Amino acid sequence: xxxxxxxxxxxxxxxxxxxxxxxxxxxxxxxxxxxxxxxxxxxxxxxxxxxxxxxxxxxxxxxxxxxxxxxxxxxxxxxxxxxxxxxxxxxxxxxxxxxxxxxxxxxxxxxxxxxxxxxxxxxxxxxxxxxxxxxxxxxxxxxxxxxxxxxxxxxxxxxxxxxxxxxxxxxxxxxxxxxxxxxxxxxxxxxxxxxxxxxxxxxxxxxxxxxxxxxxxxxxxxxxxxxxxxxxxxxxxxxxxxxxxxxxxxxxxxxxxxxxxxxxxxxxxxxxxxxxxxxxxxxxxxxxxxxxxxxxxxxxxxxxxxxxxxxxxxxxxxxxxxxxxxxxxxx
Amino acid sequence: xxxxxxxxxxxxxxxxxxxxxxxxxxxxxxxxxxxxxxxxxxxxxxxxxxxxxxxxxxxxxxxxxxxxxxxxxxxxxxxxxxxxxxxxxxxxxxxxxxxxxxxxxxxxxxxxxxxxxxxxxxxxxxxxxxxxxxxxxxxxxxxxxxxxxxxxxxxxxxxxxxxxxxxxxxxxxxxxxxxxxxxxxxxxxxxxxxxxxxxxxxxxxxxxxxxxxxxxxxxxxxxxxxxxxxxxxxxxxxxxxxxxxxxxxxxxxxxxxxxxxxxxxxxxxxxxxxxxxxxxxxxxxxxxxxxxxxxxxxxxxxxxxxxxxxxxxxxxxxxxxxxxxxxxxxxx
Ligand SMILES: Cc1ncc(C[n+]2csc(CCOP(=O)(O)OP(=O)(O)O)c2C)c(N)n1
Numbered sequence: 001x002x003x004x005x006x007x008x009x010x011x012x013x014x015x016x017x018x019x020x021x022x023x024x025x026x027x028x029x030x031x032x033x034x035x036x037x038x039x040x041x042x043x044x045x046x047x048x049x050x051x052x053x054x055x056x057x058x059x060x061x062x063x064x065x066x067x068x069x070x071x072x073x074x075x076x077x078x079x080x081x082x083x084x085x086x087x088x089x090x091x092x093x094x095x096x097x098x099x100x101x102x103x104x105x106x107x108x109x110x111x112x113x114x115x116x117x118x119x120x121x122x123x124x125x126x127x128x129x130x131x132x133x134x135x136x137x138x139x140x141x142x143x144x145x146x147x148x149x150x151x152x153x154x155x156x157x158x159x160x161x162x163x164x165x166x167x168x169x170x171x172x173x174x175x176x177x178x179x180x181x182x183x184x185x186x187x188x189x190x191x192x193x194x195x196x197x198x199x200x201x202x203x204x205x206x207x208x209x210x211x212x213x214x215x216x217x218x219x220x221x222x223x224x225x226x227x228x229x230x231x232x233x234x235x236x237x238x239x240x241x242x243x244x245x246x247x248x249x250x251x252x253x254x255x256x257x258x259x260x261x262x263x264x265x266x267x268x269x270x271x272x273x274x275x276x277x278x279x280x281x282x283x284x285x286x287x288x289x290x291x292x293x294x295x296x297x298x299x300x301x302x303x304x305x306x307x308x309x310x311x312x313x314x315x316x317x318x319x320x321x322x323x324x325x326x327x328x329x330x331x
Numbered sequence: 332x333x334x335x336x337x338x339x340x341x342x343x344x345x346x347x348x349x350x351x352x353x354x355x356x357x358x359x360x361x362x363x364x365x366x367x368x369x370x371x372x373x374x375x376x377x378x379x380x381x382x383x384x385x386x387x388x389x390x391x392x393x394x395x396x397x398x399x400x401x402x403x404x405x406x407x408x409x410x411x412x413x414x415x416x417x418x419x420x421x422x423x424x425x426x427x428x429x430x431x432x433x434x435x436x437x438x439x440x441x442x443x444x445x446x447x448x449x450x451x452x453x454x455x456x457x458x459x460x461x462x463x464x465x466x467x468x469x470x471x472x473x474x475x476x477x478x479x480x481x482x483x484x485x486x487x488x489x490x491x492x493x494x495x496x497x498x499x500x501x502x503x504x505x506x507x508x509x510x511x512x513x514x515x516x517x518x519x520x521x522x523x524x525x526x527x528x529x530x531x532x533x534x535x536x537x538x539x540x541x542x543x544x545x546x547x548x549x550x551x552x553x554x555x556x557x558x559x560x561x562x563x564x565x566x567x568x569x570x571x572x573x574x575x576x577x578x579x580x581x582x583x584x585x586x587x588x589x590x591x592x593x594x595x596x597x598x599x600x601x602x603x604x605x606x607x608x609x610x611x612x613x614x615x616x617x618x619x620x621x622x623x624x625x626x627x628x629x630x631x632x633x634x635x636x637x638x639x640x641x642x643x644x645x646x647x648x649x650x651x652x653x654x655x656x657x658x659x660x661x662x663x
Contacts, residue, residue, distance in 0.1 A: 038593055039521035062491030062527035063458045063519060091457070094492075129378030129429075131440040133456040301661050305440025306429030307377050309657045 012182040014156035018163035032059040033085025065094035076118035086122040103172040104147030123179040135303035137266040154218035156186035161195030178216040198245030206236035210261040217264040223317035252284030259290040269297030357387040371586040383411035385581035388609035390415035392554025402468040402481040404461035409454030417449035424646030431652040459492035466498040469509035480508040480565040488519035499539040508565035536573030548576030579603040
């Protein structure tokens with residue numbers, strides 16, 4: 001194995017590397033968004049790209065999310081492969097018509113003639129003390145719409161591989177990055193690799209309960225699994241990695257094996273990703289389940305600013321541990 | 332037509348009392364913000380803060396021309412607007428620290444202070460997010476014949492948002508008493524506005540039939556004079572206005588934005604601070620007019636410093652809201 005295979009990158013560096021490699025590979029790939037060039041975004045994810053590829057391919061835009069997302073759709077239809085940067089997932093609200101009524105529908109409405117090979121990268125996640133308009137996890141909105149694909153990496157390795165797949169996909173892909181994860185490190189091979197969409201990853205094998213977790217919640221689930229080990233419960237942790245396409249088979253097989261499941265996602269619990277995944281498991285593994293599938297998501301409130309309030313709005317290792325313990329009938 | 336760069340020269344009729352008040356209000360905002368910076372440096376402040384230092388004359392000039400029942404909407408850089416409209420610093424600091432005594436019981440934070448008692452419809456962390464709200468408040472004022480006007484503060488970054496042009500069009504069609512105030516501090520986050528803003532800013536108002544003017548945002552008397560004129564117009568039922576005030580933020584986009592040389596020079600910052608400081612210039616004017624003297628100005632500063640210190644101490648000592656509050660007030 002080449003030495004670089006053991007190399008560690010941060011989540012942000014993995015994203016940046018995927019973009020740079022794809023931009024070298026394919027001159028049609030370009031980036032636009034607010035403060036993406038010299039500033040390299042507020043999270044410094046794109047630092048250095050404008051120096052490497054020039055201002056023609058890394059475009060700073062005005063604060064016009066609807067306008068430049070729409071520009072991305074049109075550019076994608078006609079020969080470019082734009083990666084649109086929406087600084088905070090909360091600002092997706094401003095892009096919704098372009099994504100939902102335009103990008104998602106163009107291929108179908110045109111009888112399969114036009115394509116929209118566009119990626120929209122944005123963030124999710126609370127607990128950064130950013131208050132109600134900078135802390136939401138709105139990915140479920142996009143999962144709801146036929147024609148869009150939704151990727152949610154939870155490690156630097158997955159981030160690089162999934163982003164490359166997203167850029168090479170001929171469909172609009174919404175790519176969610178947990179803003180608390182950018183500085184987290186992990187092993188990332190220097191060579192070119194892709195991770196197919198619709199393939200879940202078993203982050204930890206276990207026998208007694210399945211914890212399905214997405215994005216920011218994968219680490220939380222892994223932490224809970226460690227705690228569960230302490231009381232003799234063996235938890236399997238599965239990350240679907242893409243919410244659409246969804247690897248239903250892996251989720252159902254795991255639940256059949258363990259007979260119990262909790263689904264954990266940072267979006268709102270009600271009408272959210274957890275509800276969909278839980279119903280997939282309930283339908284697929286019904287005869288093997290020992291308990292109802294449990295859902296854990298953000299509390300159904302706007303994310304409050306005050307730290308002690310914000311901290312109770314999202315699942316934690318401890319709350320997942322408690323829920324799993326109860327589900328397994330351990331006092 | 333006036334260009335955005337061309338400031339209106341107004342020798343406003345400012346009485347001695349008003350002159351002192353304008354000065355004191357600007358000092359209050361500056362020293363409030365210095366305390367915010369200090370809280371952040373001492374790691375006592377959760378999240379981010381966007382300081383208004385350097386831009387004080389705009390909030391003060393505008394809000395001094397308003398009644399208590401007039402409305403304002405504000406931005407992520409909103410502490411100045413909030414104070415100028417009459418909020419108390421102790422409850423503001425409490426909000427910044429997420430404490431129960433804060434204006435929003437700690438749920439809003441720095442970017443979301445709202446206060447019905449002073450007509451503050453709220454600060455907004457979505458760029459241009461309150462353009463519709465300010466316009467709607469003006470519609471209410473007109474429909475209910477309340478004699479109120481509505482002032483919508485935003486940075487020049489908001490010029491990129493389509494909603495602004497939709498509401499300007501509405502405001503002219505319905506002749507609404509709303510004043511759109513663009514605080515052009517030249518930089519959005521880390522990008523000079525000329526790189527993101529095509530054409531002449533003022534014509535974005537005139538295109539919709541909105542009365543449009545520009546003013547030197549560092550000259551509190553000029554801002555006050557312009558505000559008075561536009562507010563009176565609006566109150567008389569003559570419709571919306573667009574005011575472009577050129578200004579400068581002395582510090583980073585937010586408190587953590589320390590190394591700024593890649594987007595603007597130290598020399599440029601220094602130039603604004605030394606030559607165009609709204610507080611220093613107003614102080615000098617007050618002295619030159621023999622309205623006051625340096626010792627009296629110093630006394631104002633000392634008093635305000637005490638006020639802010641006490642307010643911060645109040646907020647630090649104040650308790651957090653109880654966790655049970657987390658799901659209260661989601662619905663009315
Ligand atoms: C719709 C939206 N897009 C992007 C942002 C991120 N953002 C916060 S402040 C800011 C720059 C705002 O510049 P300006 O409006 O000129 O106000 P200033 O910060 O200069 O006072 C940006 C891009 C946001 N809050 N809302």
